[in-house]
Amino acid sequence: MAKYGDWLVMIAAGILAVYWIYRGFYRWLHEPPGLHSNLLLSRAEAVNEEDENVQLLEQNGYEVTYGKYRLPISIDLDGERLQSRLFIDMIAEKDGKHYIVKTARERMPIDWTGSGVRDKLMIYALLLPEAEGVLFVDHKEQLIRTITFHFPE
Structure with a gap:
């Protein structure tokens, strides 16, 4: 049971990291050049x-x-x-x-x-x-x- 919990935490952390990178790139892409x-x-x-x-x-x-x-x-x-x-x-x-x-x-x-x-x-x-x-x-x-x-x- 513990090994499934570890994988679940790793997947959640991976999804969070991908979302964080996506939001940073999106914000950088759409901010005004000034x-x-x-x-x-x-x-x-x-x-x-x-x-x-x-x-x-x-x-x-x-x-x-x-x-x-x-x-x-x-x-x-x-x-x-x-x-x-x-x-x-x-x-x-x-x-x-x-x-x-x-x-x-x-x-x-x-x-x-x-x-x-x-x-x-x-x-x-x-x-x-x-x-x-x-x-x-x-x-x-x-x-x-x-x-x-x-x-x-």
């Missing part, structure tokens, strides 16, 4: 402490953890290969929450409507979904705007 942002941002430039945007963020309690990052993008358009880049100005942290920082540019103003904000800033929320939101920093206006996107389940 969850590995430390790997993504490991090539970010050093933080420029002299930058007015950095100083404004620090005055408001944020800690700038990463500097400018350039993400190369390869696009296939009808068989033609196009190249582009996406720029992240900074990554800041406050109260354990991480934010993607975009700075104001005179040549690229933002239309502060739902569609304008979506068109200019939503890509960053999708790129790094674990970030709390996007901070828009305008040192000339001494303004920090926090933008978060909420998607239905």
Whole structure:
């Protein structure tokens, strides 16, 4: 009787191990690519402490953890290969929450409507979904705007 009990325990342990491996693989396969942002941002430039945007963020309690990052993008358009880049100005942290920082540019103003904000800033929320939101920093206006996107389940 004891030898059947040992086999039963071994089979149960085997089934549990296979299920555990399957769930780990399934989770890895279906998680968004941005969850590995430390790997993504490991090539970010050093933080420029002299930058007015950095100083404004620090005055408001944020800690700038990463500097400018350039993400190369390869696009296939009808068989033609196009190249582009996406720029992240900074990554800041406050109260354990991480934010993607975009700075104001005179040549690229933002239309502060739902569609304008979506068109200019939503890509960053999708790129790094674990970030709390996007901070828009305008040192000339001494303004920090926090933008978060909420998607239905």
